[in-house]
Amino acid sequence: MKVQKKLSPAIVEASKPEAEPYRVWDTTVPQLFLRVQPSGVRSWNVQWARTSSKSLGKWPGVTVESARVKAKALLVETDQHGAPRAVLDAKKPKAYTLGEFVEQEFKPWASANRKWGDGAADRILAVFEEFREKPLAELTPWIIEKWRSKRIKAGISPNTCNRDLATLKSALRRALEWGLIDADPLGAVKQSKVDSSRVRYLSEDEENRLRKALADRDGAARQARARNNAWRKERNQEPLPALGPSDYGDHLSPAVLLSLNTGLRRGELTSLEWADIDFHSHNLTVRAAAAKSGKRRSVPLNDESIAALKQWRKQVGTKGRIFPFRDFKTAWGALLEDAKIADFRWHDLRHHFASRLAQAGVNLNAIRDLMGHADLKMTLRYSHLSPDNLAAAVALLSAPRKPAKSRKARSV
Structure with missing residues (x-):
């Protein structure tokens, strides 16, 4: 049975504890009630819906009149917003900064669900370092446009800016899906227009210089290993594995040679496992999970590719990925410098x-x-490189056509 009284200090004091908790409702503010616990604790509460209430504090710290004032204020907020502001604010997701979101939420998810997911998170933190402490909702198209202009002015290519921005936007779409933000703050930001028709390939002389630089690099590594082992021997230390005359100094040569002969994307190359190589049929498999298109494909391996892979397998074994690296930036840059490319x-x-x-x-x-x-359309970028074949095809049209034989002549 609902107990209702015009609550006063005397009535509150007279409300003694019982075996079960009970409520005493105020007639002045009907939604206000005093909750009496078996322990003797008496607390004020306001109820704005059948199953929704909020504590206002304990007696005697909160007096009867103070409880009524607090209850009335919260009921006004409920009338305006559907619930007290404090309750609504408590239900809101945490207002993450960019750094907090990437480190606490996006990186753990991406590492578990995406190839090189932790790399994407690290890329955001490094490239967008100046926004690390900025709340996600405060990232705006204008801020990003200024960031892009500054980067391009500093010599960063629009393509690189596009890739960096795509990584950030992908992370923010996750934040939106997870309910951490109300709207995509960068939804209006477009990619920079770039000339996607660029086709840069090596001339015969450049390819020769690149191959020589690789060979020189491996030769220098073999010599360095021999000197190191001689130094270790003099000091009675365990030598490092010797490098034979055909051994590679490290992963760079086999990675470059395989790329030259298969055209794999860098992500496809670094995702390769030894199980993806069929040495018997001279075939390589790009798994769907590693392919940009999401489709599995096979790539034939020529003799140079097979030889490079066999030599590298001999050096590193067959466990794990063939090239357990995300990129080759440092070694690649030095190689190009040595090859003068x-x-x-x-x-x-x-x-x-x-x-x-x-x-x-x-x-x-x-x-x-x-x-x-x-x-x-992507492949058509290379069509201009076979002019002789195209010219030969068109030349067929100018060849004189032999007159067809008449039916009478054919019957003779």
Whole structure:
């Protein structure tokens, strides 16, 4: 039975504890009640819905009149907002800064669910360091446009800015899906327009210089290992594994040679496992999870690729990934400097592979399949590299056509 009284200090004091907790409702503010616990603790509460109430404090710290004032104020907020502001604020998700969100939420998820997910998180923290302490909701298109302009002015390519921005936007879409923000703050930010038709490939002389630089690099590594082991021997220390005359100094040479002969994307290359190589059929499998298109494909391996992989397998064994690295930036930059090759990215090894195929007269559809292009438009960038074949095709139209024999002549 609901007990209602015009609450006063005397009535509160007279409300003694019982075996079970009970309530005494105020008639002045009907939604206010005094809760009496078996322990003797008496507390004020206000109820605005059948199953929704909030504590206002304990007697005697909160007097009867103070409890009524607090209850009335919360009921006004409930009328305006559907619930007291304190209750609504408590239900709101934490207002993460960019750094907090990436480190506490996005990175653990990405590491478990995405290839190189922790790398994406680290990239955001490094590239967008100036926004680490900024709340997610305060990231605006204007802030990002200023960031992009500053980066491009400093010499960073629009392509690189696009990749960095795509990584950040992908993370923020997760924050939106998880209810951590109410709207995508960068939804209006567009990618910079770039010339995607760029096809940079090595001239014959450049390729020769690149291969020589690789060979010189491996030779220097073998000599350094021999000197190191001689030094260790003099000091009675365990020698490092010796490098034979055909051994690679490290992963760079086999990685470059495989890229030159398969056109794999860097992500596809670094995701390769030894189980993806069929030495018997001379074939390599790009798993769907590693492919940009999300589709599995096979790439034939020529003799140079097979030889490079066999030599590298002999040196490192067959456990784990073939090239357990995310990128080759430091070693690659030094190699290009030694080979005196400018304006050539790792991705351009892929262009070089496709360009050589086109120059050899390989059908564009075959090139598309080998490259893993989802759209033939991407492959058409290499069509201009086979002018002789195109000219030969058009030349067929000018060949004189032989007159068809008459039915009478054929019957003779």
